[in-house]
Amino acid sequence: MTAVRLRAALGAALLTLALGACSSGPAGSRTSAAPSGPAPSEARITIKDFQFQPAHLTVHPGQSITVVNEDSTAHTVTASDKSFDTKTVNGGASATFTAPEKAGGYPYICTIHQYMHATLTVS
Numbered sequence: 510m511t512a513v514r515l516r517a518a519l520g521a522a523l524l525t526l527a528l529g530a531c532s533s534g535p536a537g538s539r540t541s542a543a544p545s546g547p548a549p550s551e552a553r554i555t556i557k558d559f560q561f562q563p564a565h566l567t568v569h570p571g572q573s574i575t576v577v578n579e580d581s582t583a584h585t586v587t588a589s590d591k592s593f594d595t596k597t598v599n600g601g602a603s604a605t606f607t608a609p610e611k612a613g614g615y616p617y618i619c620t621i622h623q624y625m626h627a628t629l630t631v632s
């Protein structure tokens with residue numbers, strides 16, 4: 510006699526924002542020595558507020574570079590000459606790409622927002 514209620518499963522899309530890891534300091538140009546940095550060769554590009562940080566990054570040939578997108582919008586890191594391309598990095602996500610083996614300057618953009626630009630230098 511009891512009506513059986515079938516509850517539709519809710520497909521709740523949870524947006525997991527992996528933010529607030531270690532960006533606590535004020536945005537300054539100070540470069541203090543990291544007290545606990547076992548990997549000085551780690552290279553990182555942070556995307557925040559539709560800007561690549563740092564705007565000029567120098568790495569070694571073939572070095573692995575981590576891209577962290579702190580925006581809620583998807584971005585890419587795409588070399589103008591296509592020598593590297595992270596493809597789409599969703600908001601809050603990260604990606605890794607390998608620096609070119611050939612030394613030189615590699616301007617890159619976000620193909621979604623082409624006014625975003627910066628330069629990777631390989632030396």
Ligand SMILES: [Cu+2]
Binds near residue numbers: 583584619621622
């Ligand atoms: Cu973008």
